[in-house]
Amino acid sequence: GNISIFWFDHGWFWFIPLADGATSVGAVCWPYYLKARKSDPTTFLHETIALCPAIAERLKDAELLGPVTATGNYSYTSERMSGEGYIMLGDAFAFIDPVFSSGVYLAMNSAFLGADTVDVCLRQPHRAARALKQFDAAIRRGLATFSWFIYRITTPVFRDLFMHPRDIFRIEQAMLSLLAGDIFRPSPVHSRLALFKGLYYFMNLLDSRRSFAAWRRRRMAIRDPQAEAATAAAR
Ligand SMILES: Cc1cc2nc3c(=O)[nH]c(=O)nc-3n(C[C@H](O)[C@H](O)[C@H](O)COP(=O)(O)OP(=O)(O)OC[C@H]3O[C@@H](n4cnc5c(N)ncnc54)[C@H](O)[C@@H]3O)c2cc1C
CATH class of the missing domain: 1.10.1200 (Non-ribosomal Peptide Synthetase Peptidyl Carrier Protein; Chain A)
Known part of the structure; x- marks a missing residue:
């Protein structure tokens, strides 16, 4: 099956169907959210799933096959x-x-x-x-190419571009090539990815207030365990 990613307020889930019918499910969350954990990892995972209706629906009949584990960055x-x-x-x-x-x-x-x-x-x-x-x-x-996108994936502008793709100048195809790992040989993919980066910076400039607010929220979410309230208030 297809791999799915679910975004939610405190991070994102991976949902990876495996060959034997099992599915690998996990969450990558902001530090403030993980630091607020009071329950054991299994309960915490279930609580976290409940916060994201889309993945909760996909998992409503699922059975937990193994122990839930947690790790830091x-x-x-x-x-x-x-x-x-x-x-x-x-x-x-x-x-x-x-x-x-x-x-x-x-x-x-x-x-x-x-x-x-x-x-x-x-x-x-x-x-x-x-x-x-x-x-x-x-x-x-190769690592730098992937990292540029990974570090920006939680920004509002990146998310807008990603969730409403338009294949201008074949940028969407270049993104698919990136996701497929086709970035190690010389090809037009690199100039199209550069175009995407330019578009990303341009849109950040156009929407600089929202981008700045998101940057501030991100800093707080990383630095301050109490930032959840501020993050919620800012939304
Ligand atoms: C939560 C999570 C989700 C991920 N999701 C994905 C995903 O969806 N798709 C994806 O492509 N990647 C994913 N990855 C990353 C992926 O698992 C790794 O990048 C990949 O497995 C790296 O392969 P490797 O061969 O370098 O290392 P490993 O897969 O770790 O292989 C190293 C092997 O060496 C063995 N070993 C270690 N020390 C010794 C020793 N002294 N003697 C003999 N053997 C030894 C280990 O037991 C292990 O089997 C994920 C990783 C994590 C943590």
Whole structure:
């Protein structure tokens, strides 16, 4: 089945149908909301699902198959990607928010690029330094491309663009290519994504009051556990 994302007031849910009929469900929430948790993770997940009618409806007949677990912000990037006799692939090097379901693709892609790099290092040691540098740059470029979108996905302007897509200059197709992971080869996708970024900044300027208010709410939501009341009041 298709992967779904459900946005709600305190964050977003993932809903990923698996091959055996089970579905992976979880929530990524703002710190103020998670810090307010008083119940155990299972109860808290059910309470959180109840706050989002769309996913509650999808799950009304669902049965919980395993234990519910909770974890804190786990995004990271290592300082170096390779050293004497090793390279780092996939999550070993970096982990970014899974909102675009990019992790497995990024890991597999880094494995393919990494295998070619190791091949060069072993067969043509005089080219090793250059191959490792190219490998490093390609992986960081891919992560940066996804990260730009991930960091902005909760902003009102981004959400408007995402939820009401119009395929001007084939930007929508470029976004689909991004989501499919097709960003590692030279293609027109990159200029269309740059156009999307330009459009995003332009719309933020047009709607600067709302953007500034959202930026302030986001800062409060991250910094202050008491910000829930302020966030609710600002809506
Ligand atoms: C909540 C959540 C939701 C996610 N959703 C998605 C999604 O929808 N789509 C998506 O593409 N990605 C998703 N990801 C990310 C994705 O799971 C990872 O990015 C991906 O699995 C990385 O693959 P990897 O091979 O680098 O690492 P892993 O999948 O972690 O594989 C590493 C393996 O090495 C083994 N290992 C560790 N140490 C040793 C050792 N010393 N000796 C031998 N073996 C060892 C581990 O047991 C593990 O099996 C999600 C991640 C999280 C946390």
